[in-house]
Amino acid sequence: MGRKSYKAIVLLFLLASCVKDKPSPIGNTSTPNSSHNVFIACEGRYPNNDASLYAFNNQADSVYGDLYRSANNNPLGIVFQSITRIGDLFYLALNGSNKVVVINATNYHFVSDISVPTPRYILQVSAGKAYVSSLYHDKVYVLNTIKNSLVDSIQFPNMNTEGMCMVNNEAIICTWDTKGNHLYVVDIETNKVVRSIKTSGYAPQEVLVDKDQLCWVLSGYQPGGVVATLDRIDPSTGNILASFIFPSVANPMKPVFNKTRDTLYFIEVNYSSGKDNNGIYRMGIHEQSLPVSALIPANTNTYFYALGINPVDGNIYVGDPLGFSQKGRLYIYHQDGTLIKNYLVGYGPGHFYFD
16 A cells, blocks of 8 residues: 555654653543534544543633543543534544444434444535545445444545545545545445546545635655645646645645635644644645745644644644653644643544534
8 A cells, every 4th residue: 555554653653752741730521511612533542542532612711521431431442533523423433443433412422333444534425424434445435324324335446545525516535545646526426436536646635625616635645755745626627726746855734724715724744853844834725835934833853733723713723642652732823823822632632623
């Protein structure tokens, strides 16, 4: 597949930072009861069974965790990748545990487990149906969200199905494989691949839709020697409207849009303890070049691992895993990049969901 093994990647994370945590209260272990919670998928330390679900509430100025363990008196699992809300339920992708855990979105009580090989992300494509991407596999799994069971799978030419999005009532799927340089378009009625779209770089990993209904595609795998690229593509024609090539040392990841989808944010990670190509970057969708400096630089010997933009106030949420050797931190910044506050959370904060 052209990618480092699971354990090798995690070992690299563990060795990347020696920064020590500051003493800080974890916050409440009770349940947040007001709206506009920000949920945090804390990945945990592979292969430890210590993934956790946390929440932050701005009105209460408080972090709540570990919500799943508190509600169910059981550990959540191994490698908590992402959170998706469908109706009144949260779908939690645990790729180290090979399952999707379904919980009540209000009280976090367990509803069901769904066995899925190394699930990564979940995309609702229609009422009662969602797609689940899968690391190390050439399939996307079709989930019936009424029965909470797998009902089908969709096969692709390459491995590591990853980022997904909906546009023009079709699903667009990335396969994060160093051999591949195409996106795949799926008819959500038939669950069939109907066409492919070529990307300028190899190993497409993330795809998002901007305000003009155009796709932004992040490709590459810098640890494996595949230079990262960023394309703006018309999904109707497959034409690449803009293409940007990152420096060979850059390792961009986890792009997100702001609420109006006219500004893209992404993380660059430097695992070699340096400040170059390390931090949070921002660019408008009509800019002609990549940003040359970070809006929020990471400190030496640290790197960021999660990124989200709060749709309510536009504040920037960042997760610092602190090398996965200790509990991580949530940092909240104003839109200009100035720090507001930071909070202690679980091991390896890697994904945000704004409820």
